Amino acid sequence: MAYSTSTIAAGCFGKIYREMYNDTWAAIKKVPQHLINRRDLERECQVYNKAIHPNIVKLLGNPTLKDSKWIIPMEFIFGEELETTIFKSQKSKIQLTPSIKATIITGMCEGLLYLHSKDIVHQDLKPDNIMIEHDTHRAVIIDMGLAKFFRNGLNSAMDLGNEAYSPPEVLQRRGQRDQRSDVWAMGKIIAELCARIRLHTPNVCPTKIQETLSLQGQQYCNAVCRMVQRDPTMRATMAGIMPEIQRAGVDGGGGNTGGQKRGRLLTPNPHTQVKTTLLRPQPPVQRSPSPSRFERNALLTPEVKTLVRAPVRAPSPSRWERAALPTPEVKNSPSPFSKVDQGNSLVPSGITQPSQDVMKQLLYKEAARGLPCPLPTTGKVRIHRYEQRNGEVETWERKEVVTEGGRIVKFEDVMFNNKS
Numbered sequence: 001m002a003y004s005t006s007t008i009a010a011g012c013f014g015k016i017y018r019e020m021y022n023d024t025w026a027a028i029k030k031v032p033q034h035l036i037n038r039r040d041l042e043r044e045c046q047v048y049n050k051a052i053h054p055n056i057v058k059l060l061g062n063p064t065l066k067d068s069k070w071i072i073p074m075e076f077i078f079g080e081e082l083e084t085t086i087f088k089s090q091k092s093k094i095q096l097t098p099s100i101k102a103t104i105i106t107g108m109c110e111g112l113l114y115l116h117s118k119d120i121v122h123q124d125l126k127p128d129n130i131m132i133e134h135d136t137h138r139a140v141i142i143d144m145g146l147a148k149f150f151r152n153g154l155n156s157a158m159d160l161g162n163e164a165y166s167p168p169e170v171l172q173r174r175g176q177r178d179q180r181s182d183v184w185a186m187g188k189i190i191a192e193l194c195a196r197i198r199l200h201t202p203n204v205c206p207t208k209i210q211e212t213l214s215l216q217g218q219q220y221c222n223a224v225c226r227m228v229q230r231d232p233t234m235r236a237t238m239a240g241i242m243p244e245i246q247r248a249g250v251d252g253g254g255g256n257t258g259g260q261k262r263g264r265l266l267t268p269n270p271h272t273q274v275k276t277t278l279l280r281p282q283p284p285v286q287r288s289p290s291p292s293r294f295e296r297n298a299l300l301t302p303e304v305k306t307l308v309r310a311p312v313r314a315p316s317p318s319r320w321e322r323a324a325l326p327t328p329e330v331k332n333s334p335s336p337f338s339k340v341d342q343g344n345s346l347v348p349s350g351i352t353q354p355s356q357d358v359m360k361q362l363l364y365k366e367a368a369r370g371l372p373c374p375l376p377t378t379g380k381v382r383i384h385r386y387e388q389r390n391g392e393v394e395t396w397e398r399k400e401v402v403t404e405g406g407r408i409v410k411f412e413d414v415m416f417n418n419k420s
Contacts, residue, residue: 021073026060029072033065041070047147050118055111057131057142077142079134082108083127086193093134096196100137102249105190105220107139109245112186113238115141116179121150123177125185126165127192150178164201165189168230171201180232183241187227194218204228219248377406 019028031041041063048059058075065071082104085092094100108130115122122129123146131140167184169175188204195212206225213221223244226236375381383399402410 016074018076021060024060025076025078027057027074027076029070029074031070031072033068033070036070041072043149044145044147045072047120047144047149051115051120051144053111053114055107055139055141056114057140057144074142075140077131077133077140079132079138079140081128082130082132082139082189082193085132086127086196087198089196094132094137096193101193103137104132104139105193106245106249107137108141108189109186109238109242111139111141112182113242115147116182116238119149120147121178122147122182124162125182125189126162127189130189166201167228167232167235168202169232175232179237180235183227183235183238184232186238187224190220190227191224194220194224205230219251220245223248375401375403375408378404 015030017028017030019026021028045059045063048057052058057077060073060075063070063072080092080094085094085096085104112122112125122141122144124143125141129141129143131142132138133140163171165185165188166177167181170177170181175181187209188199188201191204191209191212192199195218197212199208199212205228209224209228210221213224223236223241226241226244229235379402381401381403383397398412400410400412401408
């Protein structure tokens with residue numbers, strides 16, 4: 001192993017160099033022998049060997065003693081410290097877009113969750129101890145030298161760590177560092193990442209977080225407020241807060257937080273609720289049944305073209321009944337598909353065709369009318385419904401809307417009246 005004189009980091013317990021180790025680049029940590037005893041060194045290696053996770057730095061080999069220094073080979077992260085990303089934008093090579101922020105936040109929270117699942121407390125979480133990979137924006141928790149195993153209140157290391165990211169109970173000597181103090185530190189880191197400002201530690205509380213983040217429309221505001229509760233018994237755990245962190249990442253456009261988010265084309269109806277996934281909605285409750293109201297039945301999944309036949313619980317001539325198509329027993333009624341391919345136009349014949357913008361507005365208005373939920377960005381929504389009285393189909397209607405890339409490319413509205 002060839003040693004290099006270039007130093008990439010330095011701290012109280014030694015320096016870190018970038019060197020080749022077993023044909024790969026490594027971050028070689030060199031600690032003077034008198035600064036760390038063998039017991040602490042073995043405990044640190046035990047932490048690394050137990051915490052094998054993509055968002056936690058890896059130990060590449062066993063420590064060796066050379067020239068009165070412990071040589072500890074660590075995974076080399078081709079990136080920068082989160083401290084640089086947040087507070088030194090001129091030196092940073094990372095552009096903090098919403099999706100990149102979501103990737104970073106989700107990654108470092110998943111790393112901390114894994115540590116806690118192994119009963120490991122980091123003790124020294126801060127932006128300097130989180131690396132961000134330049135190409136993938138993977139967040140990696142580093143420097144496990146102060147990490148300790150924490151089981152049933154028993155520690156395997158001294159209660160150390162920086163004060164800038166210490167919760168109130170630690171600063172006021174009312175409690176020792178445990179998983180809850182890690183959660184508090186991570187909450188402050190997320191807040192500083194979102195706001196890109198350094199927060200004064202004694203002032204960090206839910207009220208301060210709301211003032212800092214809510215005005216900027218940050219989707220992580222509620223999660224961070226739960227993480228920085230002053231009372232540790234009221235503070236969220238990483239396992240409890242992780243689902244909310246992941247949802248916030250998806251809502252914010254996180255690239256690696258659950259796949260590409262599928263957009264939605266909203267209807268102008270102000271009472272319509274936007275759903276984050278393309279699911280088949282439940283039929284609306286008919287509180288006041290009336291012949292003038294339809295019971296809707298729509299398919300939102302673009303690839304599925306099979307129509308759903310909803311059961312009729314209480315048939316009555318005064319209620320609308322849902323079905324995919326008129327039953328074959330209906331006689332003397334023209335085929336409902338005879339007019340489908342004619343493509344009924346929204347503009348009557350003989351009238352000058354309006355501009356494309358006006359046409360788009362008309363299409364959007366007509367397509368959204370009577371639909372039970374938002375339209376998919378790309379796909380097809382089809383509604384079939386009819387009214388049956390005294391064994392005969394009186395009216396039949398078909399509405400079909402096709403969208404592509406967030407635009408309506410086809411719209412058909414066919415209706416026929418058996419009594420006319």
